[in-house]
Amino acid sequence: MKERIFTLPLCGNSWMPFKTAAEKLGVQVVVPPPITNETIALGARYSPEGICLPFKVIIGNYLQALDQGANTMMFYINSRAGSKNHGGGGGGMCRLRHYGHLQQLVMKRAGVDVDFLILGENGGLIGQIKEVTGRGTWEIIQALRVAIKKVRLIEMTEELSWRYRAVEKHPGATSKALNKGLEVLQGIDSFKELDGLNLESFFAGIETVEREPLRIGVVGEFYLLLEPASNCHIYEMLGELGAEVHRHLGLGEAILRYPPGFVLGKLMAWWLNQSIPPRSETAKIAEPYLTCSVGGHGRESVADTIRFYEAGYDGVLHLLPMGCMPEVTVRPILRKISEDYNFPVLTLSFDEVISEGAIRIRIETFVDVIRLRKERGERRHALPGS
Amino acid sequence: MKVGIPRSLFYYKHPHLWVTFFEELGQEVVLSPPTNKTLLEAAVRFGEDESCLAVKLVFGHISYLMDKCDAIVAPAYYGLQPGRYSCPKFLGVPDITKSIFRERIEFLRCEVDDGEFEPGMRQLAHTFTKDRHTIERVISRALDSRAEHKHRLHQRYRKQLASEKRKIVVIGHAYVIHDAYANLNLLAKLQDRGMEAITTDSVPPAPHESFLKWDFAYETMGQLKEVLSHDIAGVIVLSNFNCGVDAITVPFVEHELEQHDIPCMHLILDEHTGEAGMITRVDTFVDTVKMRERA
Incomplete structure (x- = not known):
């Protein structure tokens, strides 16, 4: 049997913890080259026309990784998420649930002979990893523990970078520090060392200026929130304009909220020293506007927008791939929230025809508008019922 | 009570089911006309621009029904078959209507999960009448009309094949x-x-x-x-x-x-x-x- 060389789709920095875990378990991994316009065009050429942007980018990733020697495409689907009672997450009513099968068909029709490993599709994640790696449960749990910790640390590092970028004196200093910090993180593969890491120290050398940054919350579709290449590096754009970005829906948060299994979920919360945010809370916050789950993270978008408003943010940015089923459904609702609360919400939808200039102009205008509002002390409406 | 049924989305899935259900309950049913130019224009105006045409159209039909009835029927089809589910855009219809239109209108919801119509129908019927026998009769008539419709369709299919x-x-x-x-x-x-x-x-x-x-x-x-x-x-x-x-x-x-x-x-x-x-x-x-x- 030929040796299996795995690859996975890029989604922000999520490849880093995955690679760590895979190496710990003795699995060969090829990380696809960074996403460029060429990747996206390549993916779009082979994908069905009507499918959403993440799918097209992923196919591009696979094809490029193939050139670098990968022969098994790995994908993860959380089959527990998305049902009526489970609420959000990617696995349910949204198209993500069918990604794995469609990927296989697309590759077959493109005449590419590859294997697929769809993790988590039928539950039993650990069992599947056992089968692939031939390692014991204990070893797998150890590897997962490091990976999950890393997921959270990467997320926290990114969050710090958004804070620093909004007040940096020399443009680009934060991005440099962030890259260095991520490199340090990637070099570590023991849980203890990761646990003792001081993330602030990555950014210690950055000179800052005295100014109060604007605070912008980001909500929307998971992939667009995570992968900078798919959203025209919007976080950097905002930071350079003096706006601090925040998002509730990071990778760690998503895994915790919709864990691949009850026991694994409990374990993860313990590793991260974090409690599992109750799902019912999101439903309750969104309830005045949306009474049921609409798949994906639609309900989260509604709830998070309200959360950002309550936390005193200056505006919300809603990102979605064009035609995204859950996010398109909630878009009129976000508009209504914006109207009711007198709270700026900008929706941007992305497809494979990405024009950075067009996005930049809209972001600059948005930032100008909310800055003006802030300077004028524009009145925010009270919450209904309060 | 005047009950409005938009002639779009779920109506086409089960054309007789909901009409029979509300008529048997003794309510007056107002059905929006087949899509026409005016309704299509309303759909484009009220609908979300990235939705599919069908979801835009449902809002066109709702805008027509707005001042002609007391409540609009919007069944929540979670799944019409065991273990499977519907399009999420269907589920959002009542909530989105609230966001799009300034007028307040009541919605009659009926949850259908795993293809089970009875529990949701029973609950909905209960808001109209407390009489158990009537409720059971209404439900069985409504489901019968759906079965009959299906039967007619299958018959037509066999005729077409020949x-x-x-x-x-x-x-x-x-x-x-x-x-x-x-x-x-x-x-x-x-x-x-x-x-x-x-x-x-x-x-x-x-x-x-x-x-x-x-x-x-x-x-x-x-x-x-x-x-x-x-x-x-x-x-x-x-x-x-x-x-x-x-x-x-x-x-x-x-x-x-x-x-x-x-x-x-x-x-x-x-x-x-x-x-x-x-x-x-x-x-x-x-x-x-x-x-x-x-x-």
């Missing part, structure tokens, strides 16, 4: 194939050209296995399997632009048809009403089908 004409199967959501104004009268166009247009909603699905989790997509694959066991001349897949479900399903349908060497055309609709493009494509497709037979 026809001498060339058979073109039209695959699509019921609310796309049967909204004649929105799909520019495709079925009539096929009939005018001497074709027997079989719509998938009349086909009893053959038993099959599928990973597809949407009830509609799952059913389509079964119906496709059934029609492929007969002599059919071609397939037209009719979908709305930006239909999320079709983006996944159609590649599998096309693949299946490639294996069987059956011509297939994928028509994508939006609110555009120019007929010339459609006529050209239908003509070309019909010619292709005929030419293949001669070859």
Whole structure:
């Protein structure tokens, strides 16, 4: 049997913890080259026309990784998420649930002979990893523990970078520090060392200026929130304009909220020293506007927008791939929230025809508008019922 | 009480079910007219621009019903088959209506999960009458009318199969194939050209296995399997632009048809009403089908 060389789709920095875990378990991994316009065009050429942007980018990733020697495409689907009672997450009513099968068909029709490993599709994640790696449960749990910790640390590092970028004196200093910090993180593969890491120290050398940054919350579709290449590096754009970005829906948060299994979920919360945010809370916050789950993270978008408003943010940015089923459904609702609360919400939808200039102009205008509002002390409406 | 039923989305899935249900409950039913120019314009005005045409249209129909009834029916179809689920855009309809329109209007919701109509119907009927016998009678009449409708469709399918004409199967959501104004009268166009247009909603699905989790997509694959066991001349897949479900399903349908060497055309609709493009494509497709037979 030929040796299996795995690859996975890029989604922000999520490849880093995955690679760590895979190496710990003795699995060969090829990380696809960074996403460029060429990747996206390549993916779009082979994908069905009507499918959403993440799918097209992923196919591009696979094809490029193939050139670098990968022969098994790995994908993860959380089959527990998305049902009526489970609420959000990617696995349910949204198209993500069918990604794995469609990927296989697309590759077959493109005449590419590859294997697929769809993790988590039928539950039993650990069992599947056992089968692939031939390692014991204990070893797998150890590897997962490091990976999950890393997921959270990467997320926290990114969050710090958004804070620093909004007040940096020399443009680009934060991005440099962030890259260095991520490199340090990637070099570590023991849980203890990761646990003792001081993330602030990555950014210690950055000179800052005295100014109060604007605070912008980001909500929307998971992939667009995570992968900078798919959203025209919007976080950097905002930071350079003096706006601090925040998002509730990071990778760690998503895994915790919709864990691949009850026991694994409990374990993860313990590793991260974090409690599992109750799902019912999101439903309750969104309830005045949306009474049921609409798949994906639609309900989260509604709830998070309200959360950002309550936390005193200056505006919300809603990102979605064009035609995204859950996010398109909630878009009129976000508009209504914006109207009711007198709270700026900008929706941007992305497809494979990405024009950075067009996005930049809209972001600059948005930032100008909310800055003006802030300077004028524009009145925010009270919450209904309060 | 005047109960409004938009003639779109769920109406086309079960045309008689909800009308019978509310009439049996002694309520006056107001059904919006078939889609027309005014309704389409309202749909474009109120609908979300990235939604599919069908979801835009439901808001057009609701805007028509707004001042003509006391409550609008919006069943929450979580899943019409055990273990499968519906399109999420359906579920959001009542909540989004609240966001789009300034007028307040009441919605009559009925949750349908795993294809179980009774529990939701019982709950809904309970708000109209407390009499248990009446409720059970209403539910059984409503479900009977649905079964009868299905039976009639299957009968029509068998008759069509026996026809001498060339058979073109039209695959699509019921609310796309049967909204004649929105799909520019495709079925009539096929009939005018001497074709027997079989719509998938009349086909009893053959038993099959599928990973597809949407009830509609799952059913389509079964119906496709059934029609492929007969002599059919071609397939037209009719979908709305930006239909999320079709983006996944159609590649599998096309693949299946490639294996069987059956011509297939994928028509994508939006609110555009120019007929010339459609006529050209239908003509070309019909010619292709005929030419293949001669070859």
